[in-house]
Amino acid sequence: MSLAEEKVRGLLETMVLVRRFEEKIVEVYGAQDMKSPVHLCIGQEAVAAGVCANLKPGDLQFSTHRNHGHCLARGADPAALYAEFYGRETGCCHGRGGSMHPSFPELGIPGTTAIVGGTIPLAVGAGLAFSMRGQDNLAVAFFGDGASDQGILAESVSFAVLHRLPVLFVCENNGYAVASPLSARQPDPDVSARMAGFGLPTVVEDGNNAAAVYVAAAEAAARARAGEGPTFLEFKTYRWQGHVGPECDVERGCRPAEELAAWKKRCPVALFTRALLEKGVVDEAYVKDLYEKTDQRLDKALAEARKSPFPDPADIGRGVFAETGKADS
Amino acid sequence: MPWTHIYADKEDWEGLAPEKGLRSLSYVQALNETQELLLESDPAVFVLGEGVDDPGGVFGSTLGLAGKFGKKRVLDLPIAENGMTGVALGAALAGMRPIFVHMRTDFLLMCADQIANHAAKWRYMSGGNQGAPLVIRAIIGRGWGSAAQHSQALQSMFLPVPGLRIFTPATPYDAKGLLVWAVKSKDPVLFIEHRWLYGSVGYVPEGLYTVEPGQAVVRRQGTDATVVAVSHMNIEAARAARALSARGISIEIVDPRTIAPLDMETILKSVEKTGRLVICDCACRTGGAASEIAARVAEAGPSLLRAPVARVTFPDIPTPASPVLEEAYYPGAKDIARAVAEIMP
Ligand SMILES: Cc1ncc(C[n+]2csc(CCOP(=O)(O)OP(=O)(O)O)c2C)c(N)n1
Numbered sequence A: 001m002s003l004a005e006e007k008v009r010g011l012l013e014t015m016v017l018v019r020r021f022e023e024k025i026v027e028v029y030g031a032q033d034m035k036s037p038v039h040l041c042i043g044q045e046a047v048a049a050g051v052c053a054n055l056k057p058g059d060l061q062f063s064t065h066r067n068h069g070h071c072l073a074r075g076a077d078p079a080a081l082y083a084e085f086y087g088r089e090t091g092c093c094h095g096r097g098g099s100m101h102p103s104f105p106e107l108g109i110p111g112t113t114a115i116v117g118g119t120i121p122l123a124v125g126a127g128l129a130f131s132m133r134g135q136d137n138l139a140v141a142f143f144g145d146g147a148s149d150q151g152i153l154a155e156s157v158s159f160a161v162l163h164r165l166p167v168l169f170v171c172e173n174n175g176y177a178v179a180s181p182l183s184a185r186q187p188d189p190d191v192s193a194r195m196a197g198f199g200l201p202t203v204v205e206d207g208n209n210a211a212a213v214y215v216a217a218a219e220a221a222a223r224a225r226a227g228e229g230p231t232f233l234e235f236k237t238y239r240w241q242g243h244v245g246p247e248c249d250v251e252r253g254c255r256p257a258e259e260l261a262a263w264k265k266r267c268p269v270a271l272f273t274r275a276l277l278e279k280g281v282v283d284e285a286y287v288k289d290l291y292e293k294t295d296q297r298l299d300k301a302l303a304e305a306r307k308s309p310f311p312d313p314a315d316i317g318r319g320v321f322a323e324t325g326k327a328d329s
Numbered sequence B: 001m002p003w004t005h006i007y008a009d010k011e012d013w014e015g016l017a018p019e020k021g022l023r024s025l026s027y028v029q030a031l032n033e034t035q036e037l038l039l040e041s042d043p044a045v046f047v048l049g050e051g052v053d054d055p056g057g058v059f060g061s062t063l064g065l066a067g068k069f070g071k072k073r074v075l076d077l078p079i080a081e082n083g084m085t086g087v088a089l090g091a092a093l094a095g096m097r098p099i100f101v102h103m104r105t106d107f108l109l110m111c112a113d114q115i116a117n118h119a120a121k122w123r124y125m126s127g128g129n130q131g132a133p134l135v136i137r138a139i140i141g142r143g144w145g146s147a148a149q150h151s152q153a154l155q156s157m158f159l160p161v162p163g164l165r166i167f168t169p170a171t172p173y174d175a176k177g178l179l180v181w182a183v184k185s186k187d188p189v190l191f192i193e194h195r196w197l198y199g200s201v202g203y204v205p206e207g208l209y210t211v212e213p214g215q216a217v218v219r220r221q222g223t224d225a226t227v228v229a230v231s232h233m234n235i236e237a238a239r240a241a242r243a244l245s246a247r248g249i250s251i252e253i254v255d256p257r258t259i260a261p262l263d264m265e266t267i268l269k270s271v272e273k274t275g276r277l278v279i280c281d282c283a284c285r286t287g288g289a290a291s292e293i294a295a296r297v298a299e300a301g302p303s304l305l306r307a308p309v310a311r312v313t314f315p316d317i318p319t320p321a322s323p324v325l326e327e328a329y330y331p332g333a334k335d336i337a338r339a340v341a342e343i344m345p
């Protein structure tokens, strides 16, 4: 198998992992014991997969409330995520953070925040650190179209351009912030058109096409690593479930049913699977096997998470500060 | 009086409230109705915020308003809180009466510059020439793993900002009366709601009426200890009062209703009577309304006290996500009862 084929299969594996990871949350959420506000990324898997496949050790990525895919694509352990959503001590944040704040520093995920736009400058700061140290790493800021409403994006992009920092601004434009369409919030539906004025390359790509995402991110990463500065990547995609929680919000009148139906026809996982089948990179048996193995892995992770211990309530203050051996009064 | 009563539980309301002719509304209904009446009666009033016109309607508090008054007067906003607070303030300076709504108080930090540096000081900096009548509604979230960035109670951070009034209504009656007062006022008001109060019911008169800020209310008469309760802590205090009275301890519950201005007269009068003070705040321990009230009681006369002041607050820890840690994090009726019992002879 060629390197390219291996990469391509890797993309499919990641997308299937993310899809099934999220679908399992939909399945178990009704039991009401996963007490965490989950923001699912079903329908947007290609962006996480395509971008993260270009990252190497030492690169840092910063995500948002809708972070599950970004974490998994970077190699996060599903069991550590599920356990976190269940509020367990074995979770990636020991039950302190929940679904909105996963952290895997060893994988290049220092932490995650859910203040819209809040993490964009953090990627710029990481880029600044890499540049100051002459390091061949880059930082990724994942954010939604909603975050492009925030002034902090302009401040961050401008500074990154000024100092030619190794940053990928990755805007997952799914057209909505909660139930508010982009057209109600911005005069131009292309986020990148607004950004071009800052003097950095901007790319608009089909966010449901994993290969296109991968290629766009690869070019941007090469530029960043070569010291040529940041790139603004806008991926047009669509979220299938509601803003938060396992249900779809179409019945509640949050967006048109036809719109969702049209996007579902362009399912990123199905599109990519079909393309690989057509090209003969994988066959039906491989795909079937991939789903089975993924499911086994995730079912095990879920079961493990559910039987993990809760944090000790007496320990509630652990982690406010680094342990100093002395209690803060 | 019907409007001072806190109905801690549903049965409580069903048992006591439907006294003849008393109209009952939930807290969220009261908020919604108030905005509707204000939009109807004053063309300068408009409501703005993220999702104010969407099918959720900010937990129901703005539901239906966009349909009735149009999307111009019930204005969805981009997620740009800092700039948009300035936009709201600018509109206020130009003669409008904006009500800016936030689903979480956490987002107030994005607006902090416009609130603290601009709105709050506008009148004073202009030598009294120009006021800044901006009302900001923000909701304290709680539970279901909302965690460190979606369930903070950040009103404390605005307490030291001169020129800002901070309202913390605990009942539907106060929510309505204080919101009307805020929107009719000539100065900025931070209007802090609690998500867990949204379903609680109480007496709400029809039409517009105002509740004056800086007027605490004694929600329950008692003799052994004064329990000052802010916002949702009133519900917990009412429950604690029942548990304590079964043990022969009688507490007096005082709700300041607004933490800026603070009605110290009512609080001190109660402390004078009981000689004991427990302050329950919906906020972290340090630097909040509880600290401020304790300081003012100390200034007014520590000799009033027969026991040390006790505070029942969130700990100085970010809100944890895990349900077991949430349980440990939030103080409730039991903690209030324990705090009272500890300072009893
Ligand atoms: C500063 C701030 N304002 C408001 C919110 C509430 N909120 C959470 S997610 C969200 C929408 C974000 O939309 P987008 O950035 O497009 O991301 P998506 O949910 O579509 O992935 C909003 C308004 C928040 N978390 N932070």
Ligand SMILES: [Mg+2]
Binding pocket: A144, A145, A146, A172, A173, A174, A175, A176, A177, A178
């Ligand atoms: Mg979006």
